[in-house]
C-alpha cells in the first residue's frame with residue numbers, strides 16, 4: 092500500500108502556553124512495499140508522525156492518503172477498521188499481556204478466530220524464531236524474544252503496512268540489529284511497506300529511503 096502525506100501538521104495544546112507545533116506541513120510519498128527508515132534527533136516528531144501514519148492519532152491539519160483513500164475523512168470507527176485490516180504496529184515496549192502465553196498473545200488480535208488462526212500463528216512464531224516459547228509467558232522470555240513475539244503479533248493480520256517505533260530501543264546492539272533485520276526480511280517476504288524509526292545509521296542505509304526529520308519538518 093502506498094502512503095501520501097500532504098501538508099500534515101500537528102499541534103499540541105499546552106496549559107497557559109502557546110500550542111506546540113510538533114509537525115510542520117509534512118509532505119512525502121512512500122511507495123507500496125518500500126522500506127523506510129525514519130530518523131532524526133530526539134523530539135523531532137518521529138513518534139508523533141508515525142502515530143498519525145498508523146491512524147492512532149489525527150493531524151491538526153493536512154491529509155493522509157493510504158492507497159488513495161483520504162483516511163482522516165473517516166470517523167474513528169473507520170480508522171479502527173482500516174488499522175485492524177491493514178496495519179501492524181511494533182512499539183519500543185512490547186505491550187505483551189503478562190498473563191497470556193506467547194501463542195495467546197499472538198492470537199489476541201484475532202481471538203474470535205483463534206482456532207482457525209492457530210497454525211498461522213505458529214508459522215509466524217517459527218519465522219521469528221521463538222516457536223519453542225509458544226506456551227510460555229512473556230515474563231520468561233528475554234527482551235529480544237519478547238520483541239520477536241511483539242513482531243509476530245503485529246504480523247498475524249497479514250498487514251500491508253508495518254510501523255515500528257524504535258522497536259530496538261530497549262535492546263542491546265546485536266539483539267537490536269537482529270530484530271531490525273527480521274522486520275526488513277518480513278517486509279521483503281510479504282511485500283509489505285515498512286516504516287521503521289531507528290537511530291541506527293547502518294540499518295537506515297539499508298532502507299529504500301531515509302526520511303530524516305528535524306524540528307517537525309522533513310529534510311530532503
Ligand SMILES: Nc1ncnc2c1ncn2[C@@H]1O[C@H](COP(=O)(O)OP(=O)(O)OP(=O)(O)O)[C@@H](O)[C@H]1O
Pocket residue numbers: 103104111113131132133134135136137138139140
Ligand atoms: N501529547 C503531547 N502533548 C504535548 N507535547 C507532546 C505530546 N507528545 C509529544 N509532544 C512533544 O512533541 C515533540 C515531539 O515528540 P515525539 O515523541 O514525536 O519526538 P521523537 O522524534 O519521537 O523523539 P524521541 O526520539 O525522543 O522518541 C516533543 O517536544 C514532545 O515533548
